[in-house]
Amino acid sequence: MNLFKLAWKNITHNPLSLLLNMVLLTLGIGLISFILSVNTQLKDKFEKNLADIDLVIGAKGSPLQLILSSMYHIDAPTGNISIDEAKPFLREGHPLIKRSVPLSMGDSYKGYRIVGTDHSILELYDAKASEGRLWSNLLEVTIGSVVASNLDLGLGAKFQSSHGFNDDEDLEHEHGTFVVVGILEPTGSVIDQLILCNTESVWEVHDHHEEAESAEEEDHSHDDHEEHDHEHEHDHAGHEHSEYEHDNHDHRNDMSRSQLLEHGEKEITSILVQYTSKTNFQALSMPRNINENTDLQAASPAYEINRLYDMMGTGTRALQLIAVLIAIVSAISIFVSLLNSLKQRKYELSLMRVLGGKARTLLSLILLEGIIMSLLGFVLGILASQLSMAAMAGSLADRYNYEFSSWQWHGSEWYLLAASVGIGFQAAVLPALMAYNTDIHENLSDA
Amino acid sequence: MLKTSEIRHSYKGTQRFTFPEIKCDESSSLMILGKSGVGKTTLLHILGGMFKPLSGDVSINGTSIYTLRGNNLDTFRGQNIGIVFQKPHFVQSLTAEENLMLAQKMAGNSVSTNTVHELLQQLNLDHKAKALSYKMSQGEQQRLSIARAIINKPGLILADEPTSALDDENCKKVVELLEDQSEQLKAALVIVTHDNRLKQYFKNHIELS
Structure with missing residues (x-):
């Protein structure tokens, strides 16, 4: 019964709120990763094919x-x-x-x-x-x-x-x-x-x-x-x-x-x-x-392609903004669901203290719950973006004879991973501090 | 085993509690009787190291527990005091056996599935090992809560109204169980209650007023 397993059991104990969090995270992170991937590959293609043509x-x-x-x-x-x-x-x-x-x-x-x-x-x-x-x-x-x-x-x-x-x-x-x-x-x-x-x-x-x-x-x-x-x-x-x-x-x-x-x-x-x-x-x-x-x-190719980037950029920026908004909403959603579960679980948190659990153990438990959720969302998001990339690559290859590759790690995914963990951490830090400051006596008195 | 002196507490200056001296040796039991509102739960929390009184001293096994700082008090509590609450609370997402394992883990002991299963068997709960706690009957939950209080073999067992929700038959069973277990562990047993039925089972009792 280690802390990780306990956090996992707590998360999966409430499947509906887990589902909501996962849908939001998958959408947010998936969209960001998809946009990054398409952008990188498009720029790659465009630049490779510039071929020094003036x-x-x-x-x-x-x-x-x-x-x-x-x-x-x-x-x-x-x-x-x-x-x-x-x-x-x-x-x-x-x-x-x-x-x-x-x-x-x-x-x-x-x-x-x-x-x-x-x-x-x-x-x-x-x-x-x-x-x-x-x-x-x-x-x-x-x-x-x-x-x-x-x-x-x-x-x-x-x-x-x-x-x-x-x-x-x-x-x-x-x-x-x-x-x-x-x-x-x-x-x-x-x-x-x-x-x-x-x-x-x-x-x-x-x-x-x-x-x-x-x-x-x-x-x-x-x-x-x-x-x-x-x-x-x-x-x-x-x-x-x-x-x-x-x-x-x-x-x-x-x-x-x-x-x-x-x-x-x-x-x-x-x-x-x-x-x-x-x-x-x-x-x-x-x-x-x-x-x-x-x-x-x-x-002039350089000029026209920059114009094209500019035009695409407006759309891309709008999409990116939406994706970031979804990511923020998913952070709020994780925060609310942790806070809610904390209210329901204030007895069991006090109980864990009574059983000898340290305050910082509870702090790490709640942080862990937030971070596990966001990591799960990250994995699902990347999976979703790569799957849609693969689907799109097929139709792009049919229409334009352009090969897009899925299952590619561009390096920007590391930042996305860090951002996801950040989301989970941000959402969990306040509930975790509340768990840290649990007043055993007060919680158990009105039991 | 347990010894207190001059415990006083007050909530925001309105209620004042002065508790009598309490002494309970190992392998013996003590009932603290009192009506609602005389500070029974407050006293139990003070005895259990969960709530520091304004003044006075609680000494368990020779350790003055409120001189312990931070994590040391948590660890001491986990290893030396077993508490049975009025309403049994468990970690909702865990099964009966997992709740007992959590108790071992939180006290800083190694998790032993053998110990857990022996105890469940002893309390006639082995068929519920994989059940979620809130799906068990009230009597089963009360027994599980006793199992959790004794799994780390504490020197002091505290019980807060362990019988108030039970009928006479179950009341008797729970009292016998508590006495049996504390005898086996050579632990001191302190029961805080307003249940007059328990008077017949305990020769040592203190009345709060």
Whole structure:
């Protein structure tokens, strides 16, 4: 019959008030831990994927959308830009630009995005092929490690892409079958989730698709002039393209930058840019120049992501406030239930003194009861937050191909543990002092 | 064993109590009889080291108990005095046997399940060992309360109105039990009561007025 066991028996003797305390503590601590966990992991992801990119250039629209779509691959692109317009930033030897990476998007396979680009993207994320080789010919792809494991794709696997970023079989392209020639090493960055090929592969598949689409529209006797123009343009491009394909077959090379620039009328989605010097005055004014003087849009990832944090921050702060309030309410609840039980138990506390129990033994007994309750609440809270994290990670992985991990100890949990014990201690200290000062004579006299 | 001298107490100057000298040797018993309001419970608490009187001395086994400070008094009480209260109080969340173990633990003795079970058997409570105290009958609770008073083998057993709620038959049983047990332990037994029925069982009695 040690003190711990006695405290435990006392707590569990009143299951309803224990339940109330546990529900409140689980909610409060669970919510705080959940918010901390999501915040830490989101920031982690965002920062890892910044990849030293200083600027993203793409079509006009929302700058945040441009960043999210081109760097994090979680939103639709803002549109396309023509290579003619983008030429100054893609050309090698720009004095302010150390590295620029063209991206062409629009297709996906089972929810994983197919990105047309060149090998320079690998340098951004420090990626290497772990199996096979890098893409070089038309319709060859090298896939990220997550894509490979989740879709169970190995070297030589073949697949047809679908239009858009959702897994929709109705939109499957019938032209062009991709073949996996390589798998990248895991990097922990967004490139793990991508299917990489050269720009012309995206053109190839996409042009055919839009041809088919517009042919269908004509069947339905749509008389839209613009649509007609569009079709024509693509027809033209498609033609030029097949010439190109031929060329490439001979060289068995990734399409070089200068070759890309020859197709001035074709389109890409965006360009990821690294400056030669981040502090160069001219580099700093580059985004404004682009935004004011061209039809392109330039967005700074650091700036936009901070804006995103700010926006999320308001919501997070509100949630945090609610969580802290719940935690305070649970402290009050523990306090009230200890105080109530103390009133009911004043005889038994006096009795324990009569039996030889020391005043400080009673003090520790009540403190122990408070702390055991808060520890129990902490364990339940962490469990609840990790379970909801695991549940959410599943749906996040489905929707955004973003992997969140549960059962991770971030270090902030230690503070939460200390705070929980603090709650229990705070709530118990006054009842404990009352127990310490029990007047045996008075309590037992009116028995 | 127990010896008092010149105990006086008053509550906020209104009630004044002057208690007669009390002396009780080991293996003997003493009944203190008095009507309500003459300070019976106050006297019992003073004798039991639970309440320090304004003046006077209580000496148990040669120790003047109110010269003991803080925890020493608690420990002394736990080891040397067994108290049976008018209404039996137990720790609600514990079973009968756990309440007895708690008594051993609180007195600073080692917990012995053997002792606990022997005692329960002796008091015909062994079938209630795992029962919560408040689910036992009044008679059983009274016996358990006696068991708790004697489990640490005290030199002095104090009983506060142990029979007032019982019928004649149970009253007799409880008195016999108390006498038996204190004899076995060679303890001094002091019973404070207003129950005149007890006069027939005790040859030593003091009347408070």
